[in-house]
Amino acid sequence: MTQITLRRPDDWHLHLRDGEMLRAVAPESARHFGRAIIMPNLVPPVVTGAEAAAYRDRILAARPEGSGFTPLMTLYLTEQTDPADVVQAARDGIVTAVKLYPAGATTNSASGVRDFDKVRRVLDAMAEAGIPLCVHGEVVDGDVDIFDREAVFIDRVLDPIRRATPGLRVVMEHITTRDGVDYARAGGDTLGATITTHHLVINRNHILVGGIKPHYYCLPVAKRESHRRALVEAATSGDASFFLGTDSAPHTDPAKESACGCAGCFTATNTVSILAAVFEAAGALHKLESFASLNGPAFYGLAPNEDTLTLRKGDPVAYPPKLNTGAGPVTVFDPGFPLHWRVD
Numbered sequence: 001m002t003q004i005t006l007r008r009p010d011d012w013h014l015h016l017r018d019g020e021m022l023r024a025v026a027p028e029s030a031r032h033f034g035r036a037i038i039m040p041n042l043v044p045p046v047v048t049g050a051e052a053a054a055y056r057d058r059i060l061a062a063r064p065e066g067s068g069f070t071p072l073m074t075l076y077l078t079e080q081t082d083p084a085d086v087v088q089a090a091r092d093g094i095v096t097a098v099k100l101y102p103a104g105a106t107t108n109s110a111s112g113v114r115d116f117d118k119v120r121r122v123l124d125a126m127a128e129a130g131i132p133l134c135v136h137g138e139v140v141d142g143d144v145d146i147f148d149r150e151a152v153f154i155d156r157v158l159d160p161i162r163r164a165t166p167g168l169r170v171v172m173e174h175i176t177t178r179d180g181v182d183y184a185r186a187g188g189d190t191l192g193a194t195i196t197t198h199h200l201v202i203n204r205n206h207i208l209v210g211g212i213k214p215h216y217y218c219l220p221v222a223k224r225e226s227h228r229r230a231l232v233e234a235a236t237s238g239d240a241s242f243f244l245g246t247d248s249a250p251h252t253d254p255a256k257e258s259a260c261g262c263a264g265c266f267t268a269t270n271t272v273s274i275l276a277a278v279f280e281a282a283g284a285l286h287k288l289e290s291f292a293s294l295n296g297p298a299f300y301g302l303a304p305n306e307d308t309l310t311l312r313k314g315d316p317v318a319y320p321p322k323l324n325t326g327a328g329p330v331t332v333f334d335p336g337f338p339l340h341w342r343v344d
């Protein structure tokens with residue numbers, strides 16, 4: 001196959017940041033994607049419906065002329081979140097989902113949740129109103145090894161929450177393990193999982209072998225190769241539980257290339273070409289549309305995009321290694337292999 005046309009993909013987990021960074025990265029996502037679930041972990045975080053509405057306006061203003069890219073906003077769940085504000089913001093069409101960060105789990109998560117009982121009323125209201133909860137699924141306990149944090153979160157936090165709040169629609173964001181794949185697959189139609197582009201490509205060796213590679217460091221951290229293979233198997237299976245959430249998370253080079261570097265891979269620029277390579281290598285190009293364009297909208301109760309995107313195979317596509325932003329240079333994720341699929 002040398003050409004494939006799919007419904008325009010969506011990105012169900014995206015960081016656009018704010019200010020100069022937003023202005024530089026928004027066009028990178030708007031080029032290929034129809035919609036994106038926008039992460040609320042700004043400084044300070046997007047906590048209320050009014051803040052989400054204002055942030056949405058800033059994103060719309062950062063789109064290139066004529067772009068139809070639609071940001072789908074989320075609220076950052078805190079122990080002070082007002083259930084009525086969440087429900088109202090969803091009813092008003094401002095907010096599509098709520099994001100749960102365990103406090104301290106990742107970039108800008110300090111305002112996240114420590115005591116899950118304190119958000120019980122919000123979760124009950126969300127279950128009742130059908131508002132999805134997007135979850136960064138890692139425990140933060142110092143005694144849990146960083147490579148085990150996802151599996152332990154499923155047992156200690158996620159499964160108890162889902163049992164206590166039946167009907168709550170949950171997205172396990174950026175799963176990185178076979179444990180995550182298995183739990184999502186068995187979870188029925190109230191449970192979905194996003195998989196990032198980079199976790200389909202790298203394992204922990206990419207970060208650590210031959211010198212430390214800060215641009216491959218993200219959270220949850222990439223796991224061993226058998227887990228990466230489980231993710232590829234899940235993404236390319238066509239199973240409706242799994243859909244694309246790039247987690248494209250720009251940080252400037254100085255913030256990444258540091259004695260204490262930030263977590264996040266910036267993949268917005270070349271994600272679609274990388275995904276085509278991954279799916280082709282798995283003999284599953286015909287499943288790319290399910291993963292990138294169909295399963296996500298189905299979970300969120302939305303129609304797929306009307307328009308399409310065509311990829312053609314040819315000579316390697318050159319992507320700029322860095323995006324220059326007003327906030328500083330941002331390194332574009334390097335998959336480590338040539339990309340032959342060009343988006344028309």
Ligand SMILES: NC(=O)N[C@@H](CC(=O)O)C(=O)O
Pocket residue numbers: 015041106107136217218219220247249250263264265
């Ligand atoms: N994935 C990351 O490594 N970083 C994300 C936060 C997140 O999605 O956990 C970021 O905001 O930089």
Ligand SMILES: [Zn+2]
Pocket residue numbers: 106136173174219220
């Ligand atoms: Zn996260």
Ligand SMILES: [Zn+2]
Pocket residue numbers: 013014015039247249
């Ligand atoms: Zn993220």
